[in-house]
Amino acid sequence: MKRLLAFFLIITCSLTAGCWDQIEIIDLALVIATAIDKGDDPDNKVVLTIQVANPRMFIPGEGGGGDGEKAFWTATGTGKTIREATFGISHRVPRSLFFGHNRLMIVGEEVAREGIMPYLDRYFRSRETRPNLYILVARGRGQDILETNMATFRSSGMALINIFDLGNNHTVVPVRLVQFVYDLTSACQAAVAPMVQVVVQSSVSIEEAKHASRLQTLSVKGLAVFNSEGQMVGEMNETETAGLLWIRNWAEKHQLTVPCPIESAKASVDLDLMGSTSKTRVEIGEDGIPRFDIEVRTVFDVGEHFGNHMGMDQSWYIDSLAKRANTTIAREIQAAVSKAKALNADVLGFAEEVHRQHPREWEGLRNNWSDIFPLVEVTVSSISEISTRGMSAENPDNSLKVLK
Amino acid sequence: MGDGKISQRQLAYLFFTILIGTMFFYNPQIVVGTTGQDGWIAYLIATFWGILVALVIVALGRRFPDKTLTAYIPHIIGKPLGKILSLLYTIWFLFIGGGLLAQFANFMNTTIMASTPKMVFIITFVAIAFYAVHSGLEVVVRVNELLLWVIVIATIMVVILPWELMDLRRMLPVGETSIGRLLATSLIAGSWRGEVMMVGMFLPALITLKNTARNLIETVFLVGVMLIAVEISLVTVFGAHLVGDIEVPVFALARMISTARVLDRLEALVLIIWVLATFVKICAFLYCTAQATADTMGFQESRFLLLPISLLFTAIAYNQTVDPAKFIDFLMLTWPGYGLLSFQLVIPLLLLVIASLRGKGEKRL
Numbered sequence: 001m002k003r004l005l006a007f008f009l010i011i012t013c014s015l016t017a018g019c020w021d022q023i024e025i026i027d028l029a030l031v032i033a034t035a036i037d038k039g040d041d042p043d044n045k046v047v048l049t050i051q052v053a054n055p056r057m058f059i060p061g062e063g064g065g066g067d068g069e070k071a072f073w074t075a076t077g078t079g080k081t082i083r084e085a086t087f088g089i090s091h092r093v094p095r096s097l098f099f100g101h102n103r104l105m106i107v108g109e110e111v112a113r114e115g116i117m118p119y120l121d122r123y124f125r126s127r128e129t130r131p132n133l134y135i136l137v138a139r140g141r142g143q144d145i146l147e148t149n150m151a152t153f154r155s156s157g158m159a160l161i162n163i164f165d166l167g168n169n170h171t172v173v174p175v176r177l178v179q180f181v182y183d184l185t186s187a188c189q190a191a192v193a194p195m196v197q198v199v200v201q202s203s204v205s206i207e208e209a210k211h212a213s214r215l216q217t218l219s220v221k222g223l224a225v226f227n228s229e230g231q232m233v234g235e236m237n238e239t240e241t242a243g244l245l246w247i248r249n250w251a252e253k254h255q256l257t258v259p260c261p262i263e264s265a266k267a268s269v270d271l272d273l274m275g276s277t278s279k280t281r282v283e284i285g286e287d288g289i290p291r292f293d294i295e296v297r298t299v300f301d302v303g304e305h306f307g308n309h310m311g312m313d314q315s316w317y318i319d320s321l322a323k324r325a326n327t328t329i330a331r332e333i334q335a336a337v338s339k340a341k342a343l344n345a346d347v348l349g350f351a352e353e354v355h356r357q358h359p360r361e362w363e364g365l366r367n368n369w370s371d372i373f374p375l376v377e378v379t380v381s382s383i384s385e386i387s388t389r390g391m392s393a394e395n396p397d398n399s400l401k402v403l404k
Numbered sequence: 405m406g407d408g409k410i411s412q413r414q415l416a417y418l419f420f421t422i423l424i425g426t427m428f429f430y431n432p433q434i435v436v437g438t439t440g441q442d443g444w445i446a447y448l449i450a451t452f453w454g455i456l457v458a459l460v461i462v463a464l465g466r467r468f469p470d471k472t473l474t475a476y477i478p479h480i481i482g483k484p485l486g487k488i489l490s491l492l493y494t495i496w497f498l499f500i501g502g503g504l505l506a507q508f509a510n511f512m513n514t515t516i517m518a519s520t521p522k523m524v525f526i527i528t529f530v531a532i533a534f535y536a537v538h539s540g541l542e543v544v545v546r547v548n549e550l551l552l553w554v555i556v557i558a559t560i561m562v563v564i565l566p567w568e569l570m571d572l573r574r575m576l577p578v579g580e581t582s583i584g585r586l587l588a589t590s591l592i593a594g595s596w597r598g599e600v601m602m603v604g605m606f607l608p609a610l611i612t613l614k615n616t617a618r619n620l621i622e623t624v625f626l627v628g629v630m631l632i633a634v635e636i637s638l639v640t641v642f643g644a645h646l647v648g649d650i651e652v653p654v655f656a657l658a659r660m661i662s663t664a665r666v667l668d669r670l671e672a673l674v675l676i677i678w679v680l681a682t683f684v685k686i687c688a689f690l691y692c693t694a695q696a697t698a699d700t701m702g703f704q705e706s707r708f709l710l711l712p713i714s715l716l717f718t719a720i721a722y723n724q725t726v727d728p729a730k731f732i733d734f735l736m737l738t739w740p741g742y743g744l745l746s747f748q749l750v751i752p753l754l755l756l757v758i759a760s761l762r763g764k765g766e767k768r769l
Contacts, residue, residue, distance in 0.1 A: 100669075124650070127518060130659045132569070178569070178660070182643040356576035 029095035032072075033157025035142030036082065036119050037108035044078040046119075047108075048085035049143040050097070051157040072155035074146050082122040099128035103161050105135045105177060106142035106196070112224060112232035120230075123177055131178045134164045137224040137232065139197035148198050150217050160196065163220055168252035171241040172220050183347070187355045187366070189228035190345035192244065195235065196220050227345045228370070234343040236336065243336025246296050246329055247348045249278045256300070256328050260307050261320035267307030271300040271325055274387060280350070282357045288364070289375050290354050296329055296382045302389040312394050318386050326382040333380045341374045350376065409611045414545040416619040417552050419600055422688055423454070423627040424555065425681025426504060427596035428634045428654050429511060434736055437648025439589045441574065441639050442581040444632045449590035451628030453744055454597030458620040460752045461600070465607035465616070467759055473604030473752075474699040480759045487700060489751070494696040496747050497602075498713070501689025502720030505529060508682045509721065510731070515655050516671065526721045533686040534714040537694070538707065541609055544687045551680045558673040559630060562654065563637040565661040565670065570640040592736060593631075595743025600624055601752060605692045651728070690714065 030053040037047040051074045077088030090097050105123060107116055123129050138145045146156055153159035164174035175193050183191035201217040223236040223244070236244065245251040251273060260267035276298040283291045302312065302321070311317040340348050351369050355362045365372055410418075436443040461473070468476035474493050478486025508529065509522040536544050600620060607613065638647050638657055650656045658674045661667060693713050698706035726734070744750070758764075 127515065131656065132660050132662065176569070178642060178646070182646055185645055186643060352573075356573060359577035359580050 023096050023098075027095055028098045029093055031097055031099050031102045032155070033104035033106065033146060033160070034099075034102055035106035035108065035138065035146045036111055037141050037143050038110045038114065039078050041078065044080060044085075046080065046082055046085050047076060047078050047143065048082055048089065049074055049076045049146050050086075050089060051146045051155060052093070052097075053101070053155070072157070074143075076143060082119065099126060100130075102129050103133045104157050105133055106145050106160075107135065107137050107193070108142040109138055109140055109232070111142075112137045112193075112226070115229055115231045116226065117230035120177070120181060124181075131181075132176045134161065134174055135177050135180050136160065136175070136194045136196050136220070139195055144198055145196055145218060148216050148218060150201075156218055159218060160220070164194075166253075168245065168250050168254075170254055171222075171238045171245070173223060173241060173245065173250065183349075184226060184228075184230060187351035187362075187369070188346040188349055189351070189369075190340075190347045191226045192223040192236065192347045193226070194220050195222045195224050223347075225340070225343050225345045225347055227343070233345060234339070236339055236347075239332050240336045240339045243332035243334070244340075244348060246276070246278055246333050247280065247294055247336060249276070251276050251278075255303065256325055258321060258324035258328055260305070260311070261317055261324065262309060262311055263307060267305070267309075269302065269306070269321055269324075270304040271321065271386070272303040274299040274301050280353045282350075282353050284354075284358055284361050285377075288361075289372060289377075290350075290358070290361075290365070292350060292353070292376060292378045294333060294378060294380050296333070296380070298325065298329065298382070298384045300325060300384060300386050302386060304390075305395055308395060310394055312389055318389075322384040322386050325384040325386075329382040329384070330380040333382075334378070337378045341376075344370055344374055346373050410542060410545045410606070410609050411611055412615055412619055414549060415603070415606060415610060415616070416623045418545050418548050418606070418684070418688065419603060419620060419623050420627060421548050421552050421555060421681055421684045422599055422602065423597060423624065424559070424630055425685050426507070426678070427593075427627075428559075428631055429652055429678065430507070430732070430735055431593060431596055431631075432635055432638055432653050433648060433650065434732065435589055435593050436635060436639060436644055436653070438592075438736075439581045439586055440644040441576070442579060442586065443589075443635045443639065443644075445579070445581070446586050446589040446593050447628055447631050447635060449586060450594035450597050451625055453590065453594030453749065454600055454624035454628070455621050457598045457744070457749050457752070458600045458603070458624055459617060460749065460756050461604045462607070462613075462617040462620060464752060464756050464759065465604060466613060467764065469613055470608050472606075472608055472695055472699055473601075474696040477755065480755050480762070480764050490696065490700040493747065494693060494700055496742070497689055497693040497696055498716060499720060500742075501686060501693060502717050503724055504682065504685055504689065505717060505721035506724035507731075508678065510725070511652065511678060514651060516675065522725070523722060526718055529683060529686055530714045530718050530721075532683060533690050534710055536683075536687050537690045538710055541606075541691060544684070544691070548684050551684060555677050555680055556630075558676045559634070561670070562658050562661075562673050562677075563630075563633050565663050565667060566637065566641050566657060568663060569660055570637070572640055574640050574643050575636065591740040591744050595740045595748065597624060597627065598744045598748030601748040602688060602692055604752070605695050686717070690717065693717075 031050045032053050033051040035049040037049070039045050039047040051072055054071055054073065075089045075093055077085040079085035079088050086097060107119070111119060123133070124131055148156045150156050150159055163172060167174065173192070173194050180191045180193055196218055198216050199219040222238065223241050224232045225234045225236060227233045242254070245254065254273035256271045257268050258271060259265070260269050276296060278294060278296040281293040281295070283293070285291050305312065336348065340346060346369070350373065354365060432443065435446050439446050464473070464476070468479065474490040477490050480486065481489065505526055509525040512520065512525050513522065536547065603620060607616070610616065634654060638653050641657060641660055642650065642653065647653050655671060655674050658671045659669070661670045690710065690713060694706040694709045697709050697713065703709070
């Protein structure tokens with residue numbers, strides 16, 4: 001009996017070839033980025049563009065692009081749903097589309113302005129796509145973003161993914177789909193997503209300049225603001241984005257340029273952020289309208305002193321820089337607040353803070369938050385500290401100037 | 405099954421796997437969906453229910469140290485009624501076990517193996533479980549001593565690794581949900597924890613009954629701690645209002661793991677937990693069903709019942725395909741009725757009261 005069983009097991013194991021749903025990697029079309037747009041055809045409104053990595057190009061010693069095969073290519077399909085558009089594409093692609101490596105969702109501006117909600121379902125329902133992919137809004141059409149031939153990178157999708165993988169870098173704010181949907185469905189009912197646009201590549205080699213089509217690149221700049229209906233209602237510029245980063249405690253790699261305390265008009269000092277924390281305290285006023293006190297604590301390093309005089313050795317000068325940093329941070333925060341109020345989109349996470357800190361009062365505010373939010377008052381207290389001044393104490397050409 | 409005895413530690417390990425194994429797959433979706441970020445309070449109350457069940461069942465077991473639950477029921481409430489109740493328990497084991505198998509096949513279809521026929525999962529699992537239980541209970545508990553650590557380590561990894569996406573402030577505010585809703589939800593969550601009731605079928609196989617209650621309480625409590633950790637991880641990563649909308653949220657949690665760009669795409673962890681725990685649970689349910697059938701029918705030996713019962717498991721699992729909305733409805737509305745409110749807590753509690761009033765069984769505590 002045992003011998004029979006052992007024999008049976010060995011035979012079974014040796015005859016089994018592999019998994020049930022197995023597909024060779026060569027037969028896969030690895031989708032790394034998707035873009036959704038709105039089409040002109042009223043029956044097929046969803047236009048899906050995918051950017052596909054050619055797996056053959058990543059196998060050493062094979063392919064290598066010799067026979068004109070590209071490492072990345074894009075394809076577009078239309079349909080009533082994203083899924084239908086996907087099948088539309090697969091009619092023309094000789095490989096099985098695989099969305100497991102899709103890390104980017106680009107939303108065309110038209111779709112964003114009309115309302116993004118119906119487009120989100122597929123990204124959560126799919127077995128392959130992961131909801132931690134990055135979402136961003138294209139200025140113009142998303143298709144154009146993916147079809148951009150970049151001079152600096154093999155694939156526009158990979159380039160954007162690489163930018164976002166660096167984290168919160170100055171005012172580039174990577175937003176993952178889960179974060180986006182969390183914000184949109186939380187008490188705040190508003191969310192932001194970074195915006196991307198096609199711009200002209202500024203520096204190219206002479207050879208590249210001959211091909212006009214290669215003179216393009218992508219630029220991630222500003223934030224698109226979505227309201228409770230999932231419609232894009234406006235944009236935040238870089239100052240406002242910086243303010244949002246301070247309020248939401250998202251600032252990581254950041255930089256401030258403040259006027260020099262001595263020659264404020266002519267010279268500037270650059271401060272690099274070493275670390276920051278921010279807290280939002282909520283007090284409910286007697287009129288029932290919440291007041292927010294935002295406390296930002298930051299530590300800076302002097303990155304550059306763009307001037308020709310001394311000062312860095314003076315403690316008052318360093319103090320003054322810290323004060324100027326405080327002023328700048330407060331200004332950025334107030335800019336973000338007034339923009340959010342103007343758009344009536346609580347992208348600053350204020351509603352969540354009221355909900356967390358005053359759950360009882362929140363019950364009364366919950367239903368008319370959109371009426372109350374534009375009325376809230378915000379005070380900022382920023383405490384900056386300058387801990388280091390980089391690798392040099394003073395400007396090199398300051399020998400003749402003596403400071404009193 | 406067999407004459408071998410199992411130790412206290414093996415019993416505690418077995419029930420750790422049984423309790424933790426499957427409950428955090430569909431459970432958080434329901435608990436967080438109804439109580440939001442206060443889900444951990446519901447789990448805390450559910451732990452209390454679990455401890456109560458463990459105390460009741462061990463107190464009953466102490467009165468009849470050499471008998472299983474289905475064997476001593478007729479001694480407490482008389483033969484005709486007792487046999488009927490024993491039969492109902494047998495059917496309970498059969499259907500919950502079969503349902504578990506169906507749920508497993510459904511999970512595999514939902515998550516990664518979308519086009520593999522359900523029968524493949526069902527038959528494989530019944531076959532392995534049959535083989536294990538047929539070899540004796542000691543074999544199952546020994547295998548489990550190995551598997552438990554894999555399950556625990558995988559669970560801890562799933563809970564901790566998405567730390568980059570966690571925002572602990574999403575746990576606030578605390579205590580927003582009304583007490584009534586928390587209690588109702590704790591009955592749902594507690595009906596999974598109440599499966600500790602199955603220990604009534606295992607007590608006679610123990611070498612000694614000393615410390616059983618304490619060990620089981622510790623097990624139920626530790627399972628509660630792990631579940632709360634899972635709940636906190638889910639809420640801090642997704643936010644309370646999103647968890648209820650995700651199918652199998654723990655799997656989604658594992659999909660979010662991308663730590664330091666090295667540890668990436670670790671869904672396999674969840675599958676490890678699910679596959680191993682389902683295996684142990686099916687073994688336990690198979691054992692309980694066979695034992696209960698033998699007790700009810702008055703057979704001395706139960707091993708020969710394993711084959712027909714395995715076939716019944718297969719048939720029930722295969723025919724229990726329901727649409728997903730109905731399935732969640734069952735877990736929310738019907739399962740507590742089958743679980744804590746009847747077979748797990750209320751009936752054993754009544755049995756204990758009747759036994760102590762009529763002075764049945766040994767009176768040592």
